[in-house]
Amino acid sequence: MFRFQMTSTWGFCIHIVVLLILNIIEIQCNVNDFKPHKSQANVGFSGNMQNDYSFQVSLQLRGSHVCSGALITMRHVLTAAHCVYEVKPSGYNDLLDPLQLEVVAGTWDKLNCNPRGQSRLAMEIIAHEGYSPDRESMDHDIAIVKVLEDFYVSAQVIPIALHEGNATGGEICHSSGWGVTHSHGLVSRYLSNVLLPLWTYKRCQIRYGSGLTDNMVCAGSGHKKGVCQGESGAPLICEGELVGVMSWGFGCISTTFPTIFTNLTQYAEWIEDNAFSSTNNLQYHMSISYLLVSYVLYYLYVSK
Incomplete structure (x- = not known):
């Protein structure tokens, strides 16, 4: 029973960690999403x-x-x-x-x-x-x-x-x-x-x-x-x-x-x-990450 419980606990934790990593990758992609800039084109035309x-x-x-x-x-x-x-x-x-x-x-x-x-x-x-x-x-x-x-x-x-x-x-x-x-x-x-x-x-x-x-x-x-x-x-x-x-x-x-x-x-x-709006969902992914971490901590606590 103990071995089964450990296996289930760690299997669950590994599953959550994988989801967390994937979510962090998504966060990183959104953080690095290139933002629009002012054009450097000159009124009078630089020729480039x-x-x-x-x-x-x-x-x-x-x-x-x-x-x-x-x-x-x-x-x-x-x-x-x-x-x-x-x-x-x-x-x-x-x-x-x-x-x-x-x-x-x-x-x-x-x-x-x-x-x-x-x-x-x-x-x-x-x-x-x-x-x-x-x-x-x-x-x-x-x-x-x-x-x-x-x-x-x-x-x-x-x-x-x-x-x-x-x-x-x-x-x-x-x-x-x-x-x-x-x-x-x-x-x-x-x-x-x-x-x-x-x-x-x-x-x-x-x-x-x-x-x-x-x-x-x-x-x-x-x-x-x-x-x-x-x-x-x-x-x-x-x-x-x-x-x-x-x-x-x-x-x-x-x-x-x-x-x-x-x-x-x-x-x-x-x-x-x-x-x-479809690219600015950083807050959403941060919330999901927080929720996943909370689940891991709670599951480890109740499985002691």
């Missing part, structure tokens, strides 16, 4: 597209670039919702099959010829529930793409911090992507950027009228510099932080109409719920 835009990703469908996006954790990408719907001849657009979508990070060359680039298949696509796939409105044009396997941190792959507070207008921001560099031009193979002053909401509403909502922010230079075809989902960066993702606009590099970006400040809670 590879390192300055380490948050930039290319979303590719069947090997072809379709949209840009911004890495906000090592597994989550923010982009425009209209980027993740497949256009159907019937007019009804379906959400893309995640496994058809490839996310390329860490390269200024969208063909990923850079050996330091990283490529991941998408695992899950979360489009905002308020977005209209038939594009009756471009409101709530935001989506999160979760990759199948985490990117690893390097000088070329670093998530960007989200902007806190409202962008009021007047700031000099910038955007980057692989779109056409001039009207009727070809889509660029290499990442490029442009400076874009932020417009006030009132000034932008004069241009766009009722098409503009509080969930949008406008940016454009008015000097034939702006965002063009192929730039959907492109990040808008102000003071090193992510303010928006490119949504829509009139014309290409218009001197009259600014580009419309989804205003991410309006979606802070939605982004938190769908990206950050």
Whole structure:
């Protein structure tokens, strides 16, 4: 009986210790989960597209670039919702099959010829529930793409911090992507950027009228510099932080109409719920570890 009790006691303890070790490993993974940083990209462009835009990703469908996006954790990408719907001849657009979508990070060359680039298949696509796939409105044009396997941190792959507070207008921001560099031009193979002053909401509403909502922010230079075809989902960066993702606009590099970006400040809670909360569970794992240790101590005490 004594030998059996010892065997049972130690078997139980070993089982609990194994669970505890696995939980500690999970804690360590969450502690070391790389946090978003402010972008080091300089307003005025330093010329180092590879390192300055380490948050930039290319979303590719069947090997072809379709949209840009911004890495906000090592597994989550923010982009425009209209980027993740497949256009159907019937007019009804379906959400893309995640496994058809490839996310390329860490390269200024969208063909990923850079050996330091990283490529991941998408695992899950979360489009905002308020977005209209038939594009009756471009409101709530935001989506999160979760990759199948985490990117690893390097000088070329670093998530960007989200902007806190409202962008009021007047700031000099910038955007980057692989779109056409001039009207009727070809889509660029290499990442490029442009400076874009932020417009006030009132000034932008004069241009766009009722098409503009509080969930949008406008940016454009008015000097034939702006965002063009192929730039959907492109990040808008102000003071090193992510303010928006490119949504829509009139014309290409218009001197009259600014580009419309989804205003991410309006979606802070939605982004938190769908990206950050799933990775910030350290307190949960600590609680489980405490509970497991308590069980071990209690079992050893009552088995004396």
